[in-house]
Amino acid sequence: xxxxxxxxxxxxxxxxxxxxxxxxxxxxxxxxxxxxxxxxxxxxxxxxxxxxxxxxxxxxxxxxxxxxxxxxxxxxxxxxxxxxxxxxxxxxxxxxxxxxxxxxxxxxxxxxxxxxxxxxxxxxxxxxxxxxxxxxxxxxxxxxxxxxxxxxxxxxxxxxxxxxxxxxxxxxxxxxxxxxxxxxxxxxxxxxxxxxxxxxxxxxxxxxxxxxxxxxxxxxxxxxxxxxxxxxxxxxxxxxxxxxxxxxxxxxxxxxxxxxxxxxxxxxxxxxxxxxxxxxxxxxxxxxxxxxxxxxxxxxxxxxxxxxxxxxxxxxxxxxxxxxxxxxxxxxxxxxxxxxxxxxxxxxxxxxxxxxxxxxxxxxxxxxxxxxxxxxxxxxxxxxxxxxxxxxxxxxxxxxxxxxxxxxxxxxxxxxxxxxxxxxxxxxxxxxxxxxxxxxxxxxxxxxxxxxxxxxxxxxxxxxxxxx
Ligand SMILES: Cc1cc2nc3c(=O)[nH]c(=O)nc-3n(C[C@H](O)[C@H](O)[C@H](O)COP(=O)(O)OP(=O)(O)OC[C@H]3O[C@@H](n4cnc5c(N)ncnc54)[C@H](O)[C@@H]3O)c2cc1C
Numbered sequence: 001x002x003x004x005x006x007x008x009x010x011x012x013x014x015x016x017x018x019x020x021x022x023x024x025x026x027x028x029x030x031x032x033x034x035x036x037x038x039x040x041x042x043x044x045x046x047x048x049x050x051x052x053x054x055x056x057x058x059x060x061x062x063x064x065x066x067x068x069x070x071x072x073x074x075x076x077x078x079x080x081x082x083x084x085x086x087x088x089x090x091x092x093x094x095x096x097x098x099x100x101x102x103x104x105x106x107x108x109x110x111x112x113x114x115x116x117x118x119x120x121x122x123x124x125x126x127x128x129x130x131x132x133x134x135x136x137x138x139x140x141x142x143x144x145x146x147x148x149x150x151x152x153x154x155x156x157x158x159x160x161x162x163x164x165x166x167x168x169x170x171x172x173x174x175x176x177x178x179x180x181x182x183x184x185x186x187x188x189x190x191x192x193x194x195x196x197x198x199x200x201x202x203x204x205x206x207x208x209x210x211x212x213x214x215x216x217x218x219x220x221x222x223x224x225x226x227x228x229x230x231x232x233x234x235x236x237x238x239x240x241x242x243x244x245x246x247x248x249x250x251x252x253x254x255x256x257x258x259x260x261x262x263x264x265x266x267x268x269x270x271x272x273x274x275x276x277x278x279x280x281x282x283x284x285x286x287x288x289x290x291x292x293x294x295x296x297x298x299x300x301x302x303x304x305x306x307x308x309x310x311x312x313x314x315x316x317x318x319x320x321x322x323x324x325x326x327x328x329x330x331x332x333x334x335x336x337x338x339x340x341x342x343x344x345x346x347x348x349x350x351x352x353x354x355x356x357x358x359x360x361x362x363x364x365x366x367x368x369x370x371x372x373x374x375x376x377x378x379x380x381x382x383x384x385x386x387x388x389x390x391x392x393x394x395x396x397x398x399x400x401x402x403x404x405x406x407x408x409x410x411x412x413x414x415x416x417x418x419x420x421x422x423x424x425x426x427x428x429x430x431x432x433x434x435x436x437x438x439x440x441x442x443x444x445x446x447x448x449x450x451x452x453x454x455x456x457x458x459x460x461x462x463x464x465x466x467x468x
Contacts, residue, residue, distance in 0.1 A: 012062035015055050017332030018393050018425055021064030029073045031149055031179055038151050038456055041067050047458040050173040052122025057335045058425030059460035060172055071121050077101055085185040091121025091178045104254050107185035108311055110142040114318040121178045126422040127170040127376050131219040134370035140169035142184045148176040150451035167447050170376035172421045174462055176451050190244035191253035192308040199298040203234025203350055210370050213240040222368035225291040233353055237298040241314055259312040278327040287364040328392055336405050337388040337423040344415035345385040352408050359404050363389035380420035402426050429466040
């Protein structure tokens with residue numbers, strides 16, 4: 001049996017574990033099953049939230065008391081052409097399923113997030129970016145067709161020449177259900193990248209690296225020590241990476257066994273245990289030491305020396321330690337990611353660090369990336385940079401963390417910057433209005449009135465921000 005008969009009550013949490021809520025879970029296996037969920041919502045007078053793998057950090061994929069449309073059983077790859085690299089799949093397939101299906105034929109997803117677990121539907125609903133955002137933009141730019149089921153019951157096939165395509169992708173599950181998509185994969189002749197690590201003494205050097213390699217490198221990412229102050233503010237480790245050309249017809253680097261992440265660290269220590277040890281160090285003192293040690297190691301080991309690394313190990317570094325997020329329990333954590341135009345980014349990020357240090361709420365992990373603008377409706381793209389900051393949350397510090405986020409928002413908004421719904425847990429309606437603008441919000445509401453006139457699709461985030 002499909003559809004509403006799968007109902008069960010259960011808790012949904014965001015990846016950061018701060019946002020949570022109980023709802024009625026449905027796990028359809030067909031478009032008919034999805035229609036049944038909307039019917040159940042009408043009957044019960046409740047709303048529906050769509051959910052992929054729940055990898056959004058905040059409350060985008062949950063809705064207390066709502067019907068949770070869990071997409072994970074609609075996860076079939078429907079068509080794969082190793083000649084053209086076009087892949088068609090149901091929206092519940094994960095990025096992991098996709099690369100495992102295509103890599104041995106010499107194709108890799110054009111855009112991936114720092115984890116391989118998001119679903120294709122979730123990736124499109126947030127329009128994810130990767131460490132190649134400045135070159136390849138967002139995942140939506142590599143999609144040739146999507147199928148959308150509207151809550152009013154229409155099935156639409158949308159392509160890039162249609163305005164609605166740019167609205168459905170990026171709309172955080174608020175307009176319609178993306179049921180399947182066709183993705184143009186990227187041809188690769190090797191499963192390895194050439195990775196160049198460069199240790200940076202301050203923000204100047206971080207930005208100089210990004211500027212130096214943006215015309216040439218296939219991927220770039222910077223890690224930043226948020227505890228370092230004064231002249232060392234912004235210090236960290238920058239990586240640029242290039243696809244490798246391997247002359248062999250089917251190089252062994254494309255094989256699955258060459259890509260799998262190891263189960264142990266140093267060959268014997270089970271990775272599944274690591275988060276328990278991390279938890280002991282997951283405080284201000286411990287994280288200051290870890291950040292310092294990582295920076296010091298970056299200066300002493302490997303600086304300026306390129307090395308090969310598998311696509312999986314480079315792309316999905318955050319999957320290296322399973323369940324690392326549990327090290328933040330019991331309170332969880334939030335990720336605050338802001339996107340700032342290039343003229344202002346250096347000043348805004350340095351000031352964000354100063355504010356965190358003053359509040360003694362330094363981010364335990366800070367990641368720096370280069371981006372470009374795009375034409376999707378709820379876009380986070382800018383011609384500039386993003387800084388993603390992970391903040392530990394406790395019952396005691398939560399009001400202060402939020403206050404800090406709101407103060408940092410002011411800097412971002414004054415600089416014409418943007419935010420990203422996949423990473424948001426603290427925006428207020430006025431912040432969302434300010435970065436999205438009235439024109440975008442009007443377009444969102446006009447399309448919603450057409451596709452979802454009863455207002456069935458929602459999320460805790462959309463309600464918090466007044467988006468629907
Ligand atoms: C460790 C980690 C690293 C990450 N790194 C990056 C990164 O580098 N770049 C980046 O851009 N993001 C990154 N993310 C964020 C992540 O890629 C996004 O949050 C993505 O949307 C998660 O996909 P999901 O399937 O888990 O979707 P969920 O989190 O379950 O849902 C996300 C949104 O999509 C909607 N939705 C889900 N499925 C559908 C569908 N079929 N149709 C319509 N709407 C739908 C939901 O309603 C919700 O609003 C990272 C997340 C984690 C945990």
